[in-house]
Amino acid sequence: MDAEQKFTSRTWPESPEKTTLEGKNKFLGFWLFLGGETVLFASLFATYLALKDKVPSDDHALAIDMFELPLVFIMTMLLLTSSLTSVYAMYHMKNYNFQKMKTWLIITVGLGLAFLGFEIYEFYHYVHAFEHTFTSSAFGSAFYTLVGFHGAHVVVGLGWFLLLLIRNTNRGLNLYNAPKFFVASLYWHFIDVVWVFIFTVVYLMGMVG
Amino acid sequence: MSTVAQKQGFLAVLWDYLTTVDHKKIAILYLASGGFFFLVGGIEAMIIRIQLAVPDNNFVSAGLYNEILTMHGTTMIFLAAMPLLFAFMNAVVPLQIGARDVAFPFLNSLGFWLFFFGGIFLNLSWFLGGAPDAGWTSYASLSITSEGHGIDFYVLGLQISGAGTLIAGINFLVTIINMRAPGMTYMRMPLFTWSTFVASALILFAFPPLTVGLFLMMFDRMFGANFFDVSMGGNTIIWEHLFWIFGHPEVYILILPAFGIFSEIFATFSRKRLFGYAAMVFATVLIGFLGFMVWAHHMFTVGLGPTANAIFAVATMAIAVPTGVKIFNWMLTMWGGSIVFTTPMLYAVAFIPSFTAGGVTGVMLASAAADYQYHDTYFVVAHFHYVIVGGVVLGLLAGTHFYWPKMFGTMLNEFLGKITFWLFLIGFHATFFVQHFLGLMGMPRRIWKFLDGQGLNLFNLISTIGAVFMAVAVLVLVYNIIITQIKNVRVGNDPWGDGRTLEWAIASPPPFYNFKQLPLVRGLDPYWIEKMEGNTKMTPAEPVGDIHMPNNSFIPFVMSLGLFIAAFGAMYQVDWRASDGESFVWAIPVLIIGMLITIGSMAVRSLKDDHGYHIHKEDLLNDDEGGRD
Numbered sequence: 001m002d003a004e005q006k007f008t009s010r011t012w013p014e015s016p017e018k019t020t021l022e023g024k025n026k027f028l029g030f031w032l033f034l035g036g037e038t039v040l041f042a043s044l045f046a047t048y049l050a051l052k053d054k055v056p057s058d059d060h061a062l063a064i065d066m067f068e069l070p071l072v073f074i075m076t077m078l079l080l081t082s083s084l085t086s087v088y089a090m091y092h093m094k095n096y097n098f099q100k101m102k103t104w105l106i107i108t109v110g111l112g113l114a115f116l117g118f119e120i121y122e123f124y125h126y127v128h129a130f131e132h133t134f135t136s137s138a139f140g141s142a143f144y145t146l147v148g149f150h151g152a153h154v155v156v157g158l159g160w161f162l163l164l165l166i167r168n169t170n171r172g173l174n175l176y177n178a179p180k181f182f183v184a185s186l187y188w189h190f191i192d193v194v195w196v197f198i199f200t201v202v203y204l205m206g207m208v209g
Numbered sequence: 210m211s212t213v214a215q216k217q218g219f220l221a222v223l224w225d226y227l228t229t230v231d232h233k234k235i236a237i238l239y240l241a242s243g244g245f246f247f248l249v250g251g252i253e254a255m256i257i258r259i260q261l262a263v264p265d266n267n268f269v270s271a272g273l274y275n276e277i278l279t280m281h282g283t284t285m286i287f288l289a290a291m292p293l294l295f296a297f298m299n300a301v302v303p304l305q306i307g308a309r310d311v312a313f314p315f316l317n318s319l320g321f322w323l324f325f326f327g328g329i330f331l332n333l334s335w336f337l338g339g340a341p342d343a344g345w346t347s348y349a350s351l352s353i354t355s356e357g358h359g360i361d362f363y364v365l366g367l368q369i370s371g372a373g374t375l376i377a378g379i380n381f382l383v384t385i386i387n388m389r390a391p392g393m394t395y396m397r398m399p400l401f402t403w404s405t406f407v408a409s410a411l412i413l414f415a416f417p418p419l420t421v422g423l424f425l426m427m428f429d430r431m432f433g434a435n436f437f438d439v440s441m442g443g444n445t446i447i448w449e450h451l452f453w454i455f456g457h458p459e460v461y462i463l464i465l466p467a468f469g470i471f472s473e474i475f476a477t478f479s480r481k482r483l484f485g486y487a488a489m490v491f492a493t494v495l496i497g498f499l500g501f502m503v504w505a506h507h508m509f510t511v512g513l514g515p516t517a518n519a520i521f522a523v524a525t526m527a528i529a530v531p532t533g534v535k536i537f538n539w540m541l542t543m544w545g546g547s548i549v550f551t552t553p554m555l556y557a558v559a560f561i562p563s564f565t566a567g568g569v570t571g572v573m574l575a576s577a578a579a580d581y582q583y584h585d586t587y588f589v590v591a592h593f594h595y596v597i598v599g600g601v602v603l604g605l606l607a608g609t610h611f612y613w614p615k616m617f618g619t620m621l622n623e624f625l626g627k628i629t630f631w632l633f634l635i636g637f638h639a640t641f642f643v644q645h646f647l648g649l650m651g652m653p654r655r656i657w658k659f660l661d662g663q664g665l666n667l668f669n670l671i672s673t674i675g676a677v678f679m680a681v682a683v684l685v686l687v688y689n690i691i692i693t694q695i696k697n698v699r700v701g702n703d704p705w706g707d708g709r710t711l712e713w714a715i716a717s718p719p720p721f722y723n724f725k726q727l728p729l730v731r732g733l734d735p736y737w738i739e740k741m742e743g744n745t746k747m748t749p750a751e752p753v754g755d756i757h758m759p760n761n762s763f764i765p766f767v768m769s770l771g772l773f774i775a776a777f778g779a780m781y782q783v784d785w786r787a788s789d790g791e792s793f794v795w796a797i798p799v800l801i802i803g804m805l806i807t808i809g810s811m812a813v814r815s816l817k818d819d820h821g822y823h824i825h826k827e828d829l830l831n832d833d834e835g836g837r838d
Contacts, residue, residue, distance in 0.1 A: 004820070021387070025312040029383040032413055036375060040417035043454075047425065047436070047447055054442030134434060138442035141434035145425070160815075167816050176818065 004174050012096035012173075017182035020175050030183040034190050041194050044146045045201055051142035052206070060137050061130035063206030072203045075118045076195065079154075082111035083192040086185045093181055098172045101181070105161055108188065112158045119151050143202070150198055153191045160184045228761040230314035231721055235321050236300035236616060242325055243292030248683070249332065250284035253277045255680055258640070262673040264661040274657045275342035276359065280332075282345030283363065286459070287370060288328040290601050294466045295321075295377055297608045298405045300616045302381065304712035305399045307390025307730060309723045312383035314759040315819075320377035322769035327370025330776055334362035344655060346456070349437035349448035353429055358780055361430060365776040368423045369769070371416055378412030381405055390711070391750040392730030396490070399710045399734075400476075400483060403490050404469030407497040408462045414501065415458035422451035431783050446511060453504035461500040464596065465493060467604025468535060471557045474611055475539050476734070477707050478554040479546025485538040486733060492531035492538075499528045509580045518577035525575035532568055536561060551705065552626035556607035559634050560600065567595030570645065585655075588648025594641045606633065606686070614704040618717045619697060625689040629682045636678025643668040709734035714747045722756045725829050756824045768810045775803025 013019045018027050053062045089104035123144070126132040134144045161184055168177050217225070226234060256277050260268045269277065303311055311317050334340040341363035343352035352360045385398070385406045398406070426448065428434035435441035437448060476483040483489060505513060505521040539561060548554065570592040574580055583589060606629070613621050647668050652659060659665045703713040711728055712719075714736045726749035732738050739747055778800025785793035 025383050025387050028387060029313060029379050032379050032382050036379070036413045036417050039414050040421060043418045043421035043451055047421065047451075050444055050447055051436065051442065054444070056441045134428075134432070138435045138438065138444070141425075141428060141436050141443075145428065145434070145436075163812060163815050176820070180815075 004176060006172075007096060007174070009096040012094075013175075014094070016094065016173070016175055016178035018179075020179070023175065023179035023182075026179045026183055030186055034186065037190060041146075041149070041197070044149055045197065048142045048146045048202065051138045054139050054142075055137040060139070061126075061132050062139070063202075064208075066126055066130050066132060067203050067206045069203070069207065071118065071122060072199060075115055075122075076199050078111050078115040078118070079192055079195050082108045082115070083189055085111065086188045090182060090185050093173065093178060096173060101173070102165060102169075105165060105181075109158055109161050109165075112154055112161075112188075116151065116154055116158070119147070119154075123147075147198060147202065150191065150194055153187075153194070157184070157188050157191055160187065225761070227766055228318075228763045230310075230318045230759050230761055232299045232303050232311050232314070232317060233616070233718060233721070235317050236296045236298075238321050238325075239292045239296035239299060240616070242328065243289055243296055246284050246288035246328055246332075247293065248687075250281055250289050251680065251683060253281035253284065255676060257281060258673040258676040260658070261669050263670065264659055264663075264666055266658055271657045272339075272342065275344075275655075276340035278655055279341045279344050279347075279359075279363075280335075283331065283341070283367070284328075285597075286345060286463070287367060288324075288331070290463050290597070290605070291374060292324055292328075293605045294408075294463065294601075295324075297401075297470065297605075297612055298377075298381060298466060300612055301712055302402050302405050303384060303388070304615070304715065304719060304723060305402045305710050306385060306388060306393050307711050307724060307728045308384060308388035309727075309756065310388075310759065311380050312388055313380045315762055315765065315814075316376050316380050318762065319765035319768060320373040320380065322765045323373025323376065323772070324370040325373075326769045326773040327366045327368070327373065330369060330773055331362055331366030334359055334366075337362075346452055347426070347448075348452075349426065349429075349445040352426065353437050353445075358783075360426070361780045361783070364423050364427045364430065365780060368420065368427070369772050369776065371419055371423070372772075373769075374412055375416045375420075378409040378416070381409040382413065385409075390724075390727045390730055392735075394730075396487065397730055397733050397735070399469075400472035400486075400489055400493075401466070401469035404465040404472075404493055407493050408465045411458045411462045411465075411497055411500060415455045415462065418451045419455035422448055422455065425451070427779070431779055446508075449508055449511065450504070453507045454501075457504040457507065458500045460593075460596070461496055463601045464604075465496065467601045467608075468493070470604045470608040470611065471539065471560055473710065474553045474557045474607055475542045477611075477705060477709055478549045478551055478557070479543045480549070480707050481542055481546040482709075482734060482737075483538070484541040484544075485534070488534055489538050492534040495531040496528060499524060499531070503528065506575055506577075506580075509577045510584045515577075522575050522577040526572055529568060529572050536565060549707070551610075552621070552623055552630055553607040553611035555627065555630045556603045556610070559630070560603045560607070563599030563603065563634075563637070564596060567592060567599050570595065583648060585653055586648035587644045587652045587654055590654045591641045591644035591648060594644070598637055598641070603633075606630075609686075611705075613693075614700050614717050615712055616718060617694070618699050619693050620700050620704055621693050622689050625685055625692075629686045629689065632678050632682035632685065636675045636680075636682060639675025639678060640672050641675070643671050647672075703736075709737040711735055711747065714739070722758060722824060722829075725756075726751050726753055753826055753829055755826055756829065757821055758824060759821045760819055762814075762819070764810050764814050768807050768814075771803050771806030771808075771810065773803070774806065775800050778803055 016023070018024045055062065085104050085108045089101045089108060092098075092100040092104060132140050132143075134140055164177070164180055164184055171177075226238060229235060229238075256269060257274070260266050260274060299311070299317070303309070337358065339357045339359050341347065341352075341355070341359040343355050343360060343363075347360065347363055352363075385402060389398070425434070425436040429436050429438065429443075435443045437443045437445045439445065472483055472489060503521055503525045505517060506525045509518050509521075539557075543558075550558075570588070574583055574589065574592055610621050610626050613619070647665060648654075650664060652665055659669065700717055702708075702716055704717060705713075708714075711730070714728065715724060728735065728747035729750035731748070736747065778796050778798070780796075781793045782796035782800060785796040
């Protein structure tokens with residue numbers, strides 16, 4: 001089957017991401033990759049929990065001193081909403097509506113960028129208000145590594161969406177690029193799930209001491 | 210490789226290998242580079258044994274000894290054993306399941322080049338100020354205070370090659386799940402495919418903890434973090450946990466494919482179906498699960514407490530059960546079989562008692578209370594060499610002889626093969642058997658020299674003589690390979706005469722598209738079934754048609770090269786900061802350029818469509834007369 005074959009919304013298959021063998025392989029391979037990523041973040045969470053509030057002397061700020069719910073709440077809402085908008089995008093992808101898919105993906109990217117902006121502000125705030133840096137304590141190293149790894153995943157996810165949008169702006173959907181959009185959105189959901197755990201383990205548990 | 214390919218110039222062949230995405234050529238790349246690193250690791254082993262041949266020896270200095278010992282372990286595990294196993298997985302697994310290639314040919318190539326550049330980077334440490342010297346486990350309490358860049362080479366080199374391994378693992382999982390030929394159900398898959406499948410799953414879940422551990426070490430040593438600095442609130446035990454959560458599954462990643470190779474060999478040369486196939490599959494999967502629940506048995510003396518030690522001790526002993534199932538199934542496969550003692554079969558037969566001895570000492574070490582005596586002695590050295598050399602290396606040597614005709618179309622000399630076998634087997638037992646007693650007598654592992662008059666002289670000398678036997682055995686093998694390739698006597702599809710699985714149903718080496726028509730699999734050992742019914746080849750599952758093939762690509766090489774360059778920048782920016790920006794001003798730019806090369810080539814890969822090409826039906830039919838590449 002020619003991957004660049006043109007479709008109409010009537011001939012477009014029900015699961016375009018899994019119609020070709022390449023798509024099926026990509027779909028499964030990416031799920032497996034996310035399995036490995038889960039272990040990666042599990043290791044980072046374990047490290048964070050072992051080093052939480054481990055500082056060299058009493059004058060260092062601890063989790064309970066720094067974290068503030070309103071900021072983290074806004075970030076959580078932004079990222080959760082962006083996951084929802086990427087679902088809308090995939091809904092339109094499955095209905096062969098390229099324009100609407102693009103619109104929702106652009107909204108997703110916008111929400112992701114807003115999240116990233118807040119995260120940069122948050123780090124800036126901790127560094128300047130609390131002298132809580134990557135090198136100031138084991139706690140600092142563990143915090144910025146865990147949350148920073150997540151932030152780096154957000155950057156990669158945004159870059160990925162943008163690259164796909166730019167590359168495919170004028171050529172519509174086909175069975176070659178549909179799996180690409182689909183796995184990028186899977187990645188985005190994964191980033192969202194990791195954030196839910198960061199919200200719980202780092203921030204909520206951090207605020208109760 | 211047809212006759213046309215052999216007439217190409219050297220540069221054309223080189224370019225072909227640099228850009229290839231064909232699993233059979235990638236297998237040869239893995240075999241060649243894994244073999245090279247195996248020789249390097251072997252030379253390091255010989256230096257260790259020469260230093261310990263006599264008491265109070267001064268063949269190498271203490272610091273250099275530490276570097277050699279570290280590099281011996283690291284090289285053998287990451288750069289020799291794993292790639293050599295990947296060589297056979299790549300060469301054989303797609304053929305065994307009746308596939309035309311792996312699921313992700315591009316990633317297959319990327320995985321190889323990442324491993325290759327990681328390995329080269331690690332070994333460049335010898336020429337750039339000294340190799341890593343904190344042992345292959347590189348415990349943080351030791352490695353964060355190690356001076357120079359040795360540990361940085363370890364961290365960055367393993368990070369790069371580890372990424373390649375993870376990619377290869379995912380690739381094999383998807384290949385085995387999605388690419389099986391019609392009729393090849395899970396319970397008809399050959400044991401080598403099954404063990405590759407389970408080992409790949411272990412890679413997928415075991416390598417990320419290593420990645421994290423290496424990142425933490427990298428951040429500590431190169432970017433001022435404090436994960437392992439106790440005075441800053443850090444904790445060095447985190448490294449030990451992360452390392453062994455990876456490290457224990459790693460030994461099963463090594464041994465399971467070796468088990469798979471032996472299972473194929475036992476069935477082939479006993480000319481009998483593998484005894485207890487379903488039990489073998491179940492045991493393989495069970496070992497895979499249990500492999501993740503035993504990591505703390507490496508840390509009994511850390512002080513995790515009696516409860517943790519007891520749990521991990523019992524879990525460890527439990528692994529002996531599925532392994533025992535396998536041992537008995539292999540023996541019962543031979544029972545009543547019409548056995549031919551070819552070189553691979555000799556290795557397989559010798560493997561059973563050798564590996565079992567290693568398993569028995571494993572159960573001894575698993576007793577947490579007794580382990581306080583054995584810990585960090587030569588008893589441990591003897592144990593893991595019995596399982597790794599007596600299991601994995603014997604498996605690799607057996608696989609080399611067994612699959613050589615399928616990979617290269619020539620047959621290694623059987624007489625020389627048997628000489629290699631006997632020299633290696635005698636040398637192996639002479640080297641490591643006595644080390645059990647050295648350990649029980651109290652000789653600590655990793656020690657640079659021992660003193661006269663402690664009763665350690667004789668056994669150390671025997672051990673060194675054994676190592677010489679193994680070295681000679683390897684030289685005979687190298688000679689065997691060279692003369693075999695010079696003579697270049699071509700062999701047919703099934704040179705052993707008793708092939709049971711699909712790879713023996715097609716030419717040696719197979720055409721680049723593997724199967725002109727995908728075979729119809731009618732049961733376990735499909736080729737044997739056809740032979741028993743008097744057929745000379747497989748029943749096709751499809752008519753001859755166009756075959757879709759992937760394009761070659763140079764991008765994997767460039768992507769890996771970018772990380773290789775970036776690693777130098779990451780390492781030398783430490784000196785740049787230490788000198789307050791006076792020297793090494795190029796470090797940060799090099800780091801950035803390297804990363805840009807990698808990210809840029811990823812973007813090129815994403816932006817440029819790569820649809821592959823089709824081999825047309827007419828060309829396939831012409832192939833029957835002459836062949837083209």
